[in-house]
Amino acid sequence: MLSIKNLKANVEGKEILKGIDLEVKAGEVHAIMGPNGSGKSTLAHILSGRDGYEITDGSIQLQGEDLLELATEERAHKGVFLAMQYPVELPGVNNMTFLRESLNAVRKARGQEELDAVSFMKLVREKARQVQLDEKLLKRSVNAGFSGGEKKRNEILQMAVLEPTLAILDETDSGLDIDALRTVADGVNMLRSPDRAMLVVTHYQRLLDYIQPDHVHVLAGGRIIRSGGKELALELEERGYGWLLEEVAA
Amino acid sequence: MNGRTTNISEALMGAQGYINSLPAGDGLWLAEQRRAAIDRLFDLGLPQSRQEAWRYSDVQGLLEQGFVTSDEAGEVAGDEVRAHLLKEPVAARLVFVDGLFQAALSEINAQGVSISSLRGAMAKADKTALEALGSLSGAGRHGFAALNLATMQDGAVIRVEAGNKLGQPIELLHLASRNAAGRSLRPRHLIILETDAEASLVERYLALDETSYFNNLVCEIVLQEGASLLHQRVQQESRQAYHLSDLYLGLAADSHYRGVNASLGGIWSRTNINNHFKASGAVCELDGLYLVDDEQLADYHLDIDHAVPGCESRENFKGILSGRGRAVFDGRILVRQQAQKSNAHLSNANLMLSRQAEIDTKPQLEILADDVQCSHGTTVGQLDPQALFYLRSRGLNEDQARRLLCMGFAQEILDRFETESLRETLSESIHARIEASNSNMI
Numbered sequence: 001m002l003s004i005k006n007l008k009a010n011v012e013g014k015e016i017l018k019g020i021d022l023e024v025k026a027g028e029v030h031a032i033m034g035p036n037g038s039g040k041s042t043l044a045h046i047l048s049g050r051d052g053y054e055i056t057d058g059s060i061q062l063q064g065e066d067l068l069e070l071a072t073e074e075r076a077h078k079g080v081f082l083a084m085q086y087p088v089e090l091p092g093v094n095n096m097t098f099l100r101e102s103l104n105a106v107r108k109a110r111g112q113e114e115l116d117a118v119s120f121m122k123l124v125r126e127k128a129r130q131v132q133l134d135e136k137l138l139k140r141s142v143n144a145g146f147s148g149g150e151k152k153r154n155e156i157l158q159m160a161v162l163e164p165t166l167a168i169l170d171e172t173d174s175g176l177d178i179d180a181l182r183t184v185a186d187g188v189n190m191l192r193s194p195d196r197a198m199l200v201v202t203h204y205q206r207l208l209d210y211i212q213p214d215h216v217h218v219l220a221g222g223r224i225i226r227s228g229g230k231e232l233a234l235e236l237e238e239r240g241y242g243w244l245l246e247e248v249a250a
Numbered sequence: 251m252n253g254r255t256t257n258i259s260e261a262l263m264g265a266q267g268y269i270n271s272l273p274a275g276d277g278l279w280l281a282e283q284r285r286a287a288i289d290r291l292f293d294l295g296l297p298q299s300r301q302e303a304w305r306y307s308d309v310q311g312l313l314e315q316g317f318v319t320s321d322e323a324g325e326v327a328g329d330e331v332r333a334h335l336l337k338e339p340v341a342a343r344l345v346f347v348d349g350l351f352q353a354a355l356s357e358i359n360a361q362g363v364s365i366s367s368l369r370g371a372m373a374k375a376d377k378t379a380l381e382a383l384g385s386l387s388g389a390g391r392h393g394f395a396a397l398n399l400a401t402m403q404d405g406a407v408i409r410v411e412a413g414n415k416l417g418q419p420i421e422l423l424h425l426a427s428r429n430a431a432g433r434s435l436r437p438r439h440l441i442i443l444e445t446d447a448e449a450s451l452v453e454r455y456l457a458l459d460e461t462s463y464f465n466n467l468v469c470e471i472v473l474q475e476g477a478s479l480l481h482q483r484v485q486q487e488s489r490q491a492y493h494l495s496d497l498y499l500g501l502a503a504d505s506h507y508r509g510v511n512a513s514l515g516g517i518w519s520r521t522n523i524n525n526h527f528k529a530s531g532a533v534c535e536l537d538g539l540y541l542v543d544d545e546q547l548a549d550y551h552l553d554i555d556h557a558v559p560g561c562e563s564r565e566n567f568k569g570i571l572s573g574r575g576r577a578v579f580d581g582r583i584l585v586r587q588q589a590q591k592s593n594a595h596l597s598n599a600n601l602m603l604s605r606q607a608e609i610d611t612k613p614q615l616e617i618l619a620d621d622v623q624c625s626h627g628t629t630v631g632q633l634d635p636q637a638l639f640y641l642r643s644r645g646l647n648e649d650q651a652r653r654l655l656c657m658g659f660a661q662e663i664l665d666r667f668e669t670e671s672l673r674e675t676l677s678e679s680i681h682a683r684i685e686a687s688n689s690n691m692i
Contacts, residue, residue, distance in 0.1 A: 048643050051635070076645035088640040092658030101654065102644035109645065141658070158644060 001026045001197045002166055007058035009046055016042045018222035019058070024166075027194040031208055031233060032201045034219035035241045040201045041085065043219070044170040047199075048082035049075050062166055076102075077109035079165025083155040083172055090142035095154070098142050099124055103161055127160040131187035149180030156187035167191065168199045173207040185210030205237035220245055261393070262292060265400040268319070277375030283384055287399035290389035297392050304392075306578040306610045307520050307549040312492045317434035317464040319401065323350040324429025326458065331355050334423060334456055337671035341418040341449075344406045347425050349435035349465070351404050362414035363449075368405035368438055379407050383440050386470045386498035386526065395496045398436045398468045405438040405467075408451075412444035412474075419450040419482075419669055424465075426488060431461035439469040443477035443505075450480040452669055457488035457515065464492040471498070473505035473532075480508045482667050484676060487515035489546070495521045501561075503529035510666045511538035511567075512676055513548045514683060520549040520578075527589075530560035538567040539663040541683050542575030542607070549578040552596075556589040556619075563593070568663055569600040570656055570680075571607035572687035579611040581626070587618040596626040601633065601659050603652070603687055649688045656684045 002024040009017040016039045024030050034040050046053050047060065049072035060067040067075055090098065104114040115123065128135055133153045143151050152172055159167055169188065173181055188211050192198065200211055208216075208230065216232040217224045220241065225248045226232065236244070269284050296313065297304040326347050335343070342365055345355035351367035358365040364379065371379045390396030406422055424437065443449055455465060465487060473479060487493045493516045499507055513519050525534045540548040554563045569577045579598045600609045613626040633655050641651035660680055667673040 050639055050643075071647075072639065072642040073645050073647050076643055080643075082643050084640065088634070088637050090637055090640070090655070090658055092661035093654050094661075098641075098644070098654065101650060102641075102646060105647070105650065106645040162644065 001063055003061045005059045007046070007060060008056045009042065010054040010056055011042065011052065016222055017046070020224060022217065022224065024197045024199065026197055028214045029192065029198040029200060029211065031213035031216045032199060032219055033203070033216060033233060033236060036203065038219045039222045040219050041170055044082060044168050044199070044201050047168055048072060048080055073105070076162070077106055081159050081162055081164030081167045083159060083167065083169045085171040085174055087143050087151040087155050089144045091144045093142045095140055095142045096124065096138045099158065099161055102158065106162055124161060127157055130190060131156045131160055132183050133157050148175040149177070149183070152176060152180065152184045153187065156184055160187070160191060164196065166197050166199070168201065170201045171203065172200070173202055173204060181207065182210060205233045208233045218244060220248070261296065261397055262288060264319070265291065265397060268401045277377060279377065280372060280375070280380070284400045287389045287396045291393050291396040291400060294393045294396060296394065303551065303580070307518070307547060312464060312518060315462065315464065315492070317432060319434045319436070321403065322429065323347040323352065324427030326425060326427050328355065330458060331425065334425065336419065336421050336452060336669060338669065339418050340421045341416045343421045343423070345423050345425070346404065346437060348427055348430045348433065349404055349424070349437045362411040363416070364409045366407050368407050368440070369403065371407045379409070380440070382442060382470065382472055386472065386500045387468055387496065391496070391522070391524070394466050394494055395468055398438055398466050398496070401436055402438040403436055405440070407440045409442040410444060410447040410449050413446045415448040416450065419452050422451065422453040424455045426457040426459070426461065426463055426465070426491065428459045428461060430463040432463065434464045434466060437465070437467040441469070442472045443474060443479055445474045446476040448478045450482070450669065452482045452672055454484040454486065455493065456486050457491060460488045460490055462488070462490035466494050468496045469498070471507070472500045473502060473507055475502045476504045477502070478506040480668060481510070482669060482672060483509065483511045484672070485513040485515055485519055485521070486679065487519065489515060489517060491516045493519040497521065497523045499523070499525040499534065501525065501527050501532035501534060504531040506533045508535045509537070510663070511536070512663070513540040514679060516548070517545055518547045520551070522551045522553070524553045525563070526555050527558050527561040530558055532561045534561070534563045536565040537663050537666045539660055540567070540569045540577055541680060542569070542571050542577050543683070543687050544573035544575060547576045547578070550580070552581040554583045554594065556583070556585040556592040556594060559589050560591045561589070565596045566663070567598045568659065569609060570603065570660065570684070571600060571609060572603035574606040576608045579609070580614070581612070582614040583616070583624070585617045585619050585622055585624065589619050590621045592619060592622040592624070594622070594624045598628045600630045601656065602630060603633070603656070652688055653681070653684050657681065
């Protein structure tokens with residue numbers, strides 16, 4: 001489903017990604033782990049089309065389509081979704097309006113009919129219940145004054161509504177206590193599906209107790225230095241990243 | 251008065267001629283006020299850009315238009331008017347076409363409210379109704395306000411009786427017809443809320459045609475003890491029009507004025523709001539939103555005088571500037587030495603959608619008392635790239651994302667327009683304006 005080949009990228013002239021290869025099949029959940037500054041978030045941002053990165057080599061394909069050729073919103077139309085580490089607060093922008101405009105923009109681009117207010121309301125209420133987001137938050141401004149947990153749940157709600165093909169979760173666990181983490185993870189697990197690929201970007205193994213990955217990759221210095229099953233995450237939890245970096249250096 | 255107001259002597263001659271032409275019914279005291287206004291105009295002259303208060307809103311372009319006055323209103327079909335009325339029931343309605351009251355389109359019988367047109371009150375030399383006229387404005391703070399008093403023609407004279415709490419708004423609708431082209435209009439309103447009265451006033455200036463005219467208006471509002479007014483004002487003149495609005499507020503003890511303003515139209519528009527606290531416990535809240543695009547100037551000048559202790563003022567103005575639009579915000583708050591326990595907060599935020607747009611913003615807090623709570627803040631910024639990315643990553647294109655963010659920026663002020671149909675039509679107009687400025691952008 002997702003195929004990244006020899007991806008190299010610079011930020012302000014400095015090479016951050018130095019040749020990433022990654023294949024993710026439909027239905028799979030892959031975890032990208034790694035120390036701070038390894039390029040994990042850069043990879044997540046590049047996939048979603050954020051400005052400020054210069055791609056110097058390589059390719060990214062989603063279902064055979066060249067993502068690098070597409071604008072951010074076009075990627076969203078093709079099913080790319082990035083759950084942000086720091087969801088942006090949008091004062092004055094009603095959460096429900098935002099969700100509806102997003103969904104209808106995506107539906108329109110996919111040649112589907114736009115949802116009317118009533119059907120949308122029904123849909124969003126049901127999804128909010130699924131991801132345990134208080135309905136009151138739907139009437140408020142997007143993320144404005146939301147707690148850390150509420151912001152992340154709001155991201156998961158957007159994901160549930162937009163039903164992406166490729167969901168990327170960027171440090172979704174950051175800033176969450178254990179209960180909030182569990183609720184968010186429950187939401188994510190519910191969205192696991194044979195038609196959907198997921199990339200879970202995280203520094204800590206903790207999140208992977210709740211969202212069990214099929215594959216784990218360790219990113220360090222702009223390269224994937226090790227790939228394995230979920231037991232690799234456990235090993236990292238126990239031993240940290242140091243041994244692995246040394247082993248690779250040796 | 252048929253003189254062109256290209257310069258002061260012509261304005262003076264015109265005003266003099268206008269007064270001489272008035273019927274004898276125009277009471278003697280009114281004629282005296284008009285003459286005093288002419289003297290004032292003679293002393294002040296018309297504003298010039300070398301005066302600090304007019305530095306950023308040059309009147310030269312306005313004077314060069316040579317607008318003339320007229321006592322005729324254009325013919326406007328009832329349906330054309332009805333399309334612009336508020337959708338909810340109103341306590342009373344005054345419709346003006348080209349500055350002149352239209353009795354057939356209005357409804358002025360309301361329980362516990364005396365309403366007349368200014369022209370009607372002047373014709374009857376109704377001294378009781380007009381007693382407070384000029385009590386707040388004086389002969390005028392600048393030449394145009396003096397000119398308005400000297401040559402005032404028509405407007406609304408409203409007095410809400412003591413203790414009367416109106417559940418429905420009073421609507422003042424001003425329409426400029428095709429006939430307004432080349433004309434100088436000079437409406438003047440006098441609104442009085444007696445002790446403990448409560449009302450909501452919707453005052454709008456709309457155009458039925460894209461013509462060029464000058465709306466030079468003055469509004470005086472007297473709130474007696476404990477009175478409360480929500481004043482919703484919308485300036486949506488023709489894009490070719492000049493609009494100058496002077497609002498004078500006099501707030502007695504424990505009265506509460508809430509003013510919500512929106513400026514969208516006009517090639518040149520300026521609103522001066524002067525508030526004078528007369529006794530303790532009064533609250534003055536001002537919110538405003540202005541949108542300017544190519545060839546437009548919007549100017550708000552606030553002058554809030556905390557002359558007595560224990561009053562509260564809050565001002566929050568927001569601007570969205572695109573194209574080569576220009577805006578001026580000058581917010582002056584004076585807290586006099588004796589005005590202890592004053593509470594004054596001023597904020598002005600500007601969203602710049604283009605590099606060619608220009609804002610001159612000047613918050614001025616002069617605090618001479620020592621036991622007060624005051625603050626002010628000004629921001630000038632662009633749309634947040636992170637927010638734009640966030641919206642685009644959810645499938646919205648750049649135009650949609652910009653529009654949502656601009657509407658979000660405006661929403662705080664829009665929400666303060668409590669009359670629903672007004673808020674909705676205004677929201678739609680702003681929406682359309684932002685779409686237009688989007689397509690104007692490269």
